[in-house]
Amino acid sequence: MTGMRVIGWGKALGEKLVTNDDLAQTLDTSDDWITERTGIRQRYIGGSVASLGTQAAQRALEVAGLTGSDIDMVLLATTTSDQIVPSTAVVIQAALGVTGGALDLNAACSGFAYGMVVANGLLATGMKRIVLIGAEQLSTITDFSDRSTAVLFGDGAGAVVLEATDGPGDLLSSVLGSDGDLKHLLYAEHGGYLQMVGKEVFRKAVQVIVESASEAMVKAGIGVDDLALMVPHQANLRIIQAACQRLGIDEAKAMVTVDKYGNTSAASIPLALVDAITEGRLQAGDLVLLTGFGAGMTWASAILRWNP
Numbered sequence: 001m002t003g004m005r006v007i008g009w010g011k012a013l014g015e016k017l018v019t020n021d022d023l024a025q026t027l028d029t030s031d032d033w034i035t036e037r038t039g040i041r042q043r044y045i046g047g048s049v050a051s052l053g054t055q056a057a058q059r060a061l062e063v064a065g066l067t068g069s070d071i072d073m074v075l076l077a078t079t080t081s082d083q084i085v086p087s088t089a090v091v092i093q094a095a096l097g098v099t100g101g102a103l104d105l106n107a108a109c110s111g112f113a114y115g116m117v118v119a120n121g122l123l124a125t126g127m128k129r130i131v132l133i134g135a136e137q138l139s140t141i142t143d144f145s146d147r148s149t150a151v152l153f154g155d156g157a158g159a160v161v162l163e164a165t166d167g168p169g170d171l172l173s174s175v176l177g178s179d180g181d182l183k184h185l186l187y188a189e190h191g192g193y194l195q196m197v198g199k200e201v202f203r204k205a206v207q208v209i210v211e212s213a214s215e216a217m218v219k220a221g222i223g224v225d226d227l228a229l230m231v232p233h234q235a236n237l238r239i240i241q242a243a244c245q246r247l248g249i250d251e252a253k254a255m256v257t258v259d260k261y262g263n264t265s266a267a268s269i270p271l272a273l274v275d276a277i278t279e280g281r282l283q284a285g286d287l288v289l290l291t292g293f294g295a296g297m298t299w300a301s302a303i304l305r306w307n308p
């Protein structure tokens with residue numbers, strides 16, 4: 001049996017810091033409204049998916065003490081690939097000097113959690129190491145004249161290096177789901193901007209987080225008290241609080257970065273995970289719940305043992 005463990009991590013942020021007050025200069029909004037309704041105080045804008053993803057991956061390789069030639073596969077979770085063809089993963093692969101495969105994966109904001117499961121499966125086929133990246137440039141599909149969406153999103157990337165291990169490894173369980181009948185709730189057409197039915201997304205998000213996280217814990221044979229940390233998709237602080245409350249998870253166990261980075265879609269879980277690691281919030285042996293939801297709708301929850 002082959003499993004995986006995390007051996008490196010890194011992040012990158014858009015080059016320009018944009019505060020709520022900055023947005024209020026051109027939009028009919030305010031720092032108070034954005035902070036109260038979303039928990040977001042600022043976000044970073046700029047860069048490209050390839051540049052952000054490459055920086056995050058390079059840092060992850062440095063932590064792992066590896067170079068691109070040690071990697072068999074670049075797996076990039078993104079909804080905002082820099083071009084339709086080729087994948088942005090190949091641009092990152094070339095920049096890193098990886099000689100193996102490269103693939104973009106689009107499961108919207110659930111993409112990184114989906115990617116963990118895909119990577120686990122690829123490692124079981126005999127690959128040794130995979131760089132898994134979540135990278136987004138949501139500013140390319142954000143209508144900055146629409147206050148209902150412009151205040152929510154940011155650009156950034158997070159990456160991990162995953163290595164094959166003998167035995168079951170550290171991904172203890174996972175639950176993936178989707179419901180394409182809900183695609184009208186959140187979408188962007190080619191060349192268009194993100195459109196969202198915010199309230200419906202909010203309600204459905206809380207529901208799928210609670211259901212999928214509960215199922216993932218049952219599959220792993222653990223309860224909420226066994227969790228050291230929850231790393232949820234960062235869309236809205238109130239979604240995270242509502243999910244914690246319904247799951248019976250102490251809010252102090254939830255990693256929150258939405259205040260600093262806004263919603264960075266597939267980059268939000270790895271950005272939050274990397275901050276949790278660098279802030280010393282994870283000790284060897286800790287159990288972590290990764291849980292995401294996004295356009296589709298899609299959702300994904302996974303239990304990871306932290307064992308770097």
Ligand code: ACO
Nearest residue numbers: 029030033037109147148151198199201202235236265294
């Ligand atoms: N500033 C000031 N007022 C605003 C703003 C703004 N930026 N945006 C909306 N408003 C107004 C609305 O026009 C409305 O005014 P009205 O009462 O006069 O009609 C009022 O504020 C309330 O608007 P609601 O949409 O009802 O506000 P709500 O509390 O639902 O918050 C929000 C909106 C933040 C979008 C919330 O619904 C939410 O977070 N939903 C989930 C979104 C989400 O998770 N998306 C990401 C999914 S994953 C991915 O995208 C890539």
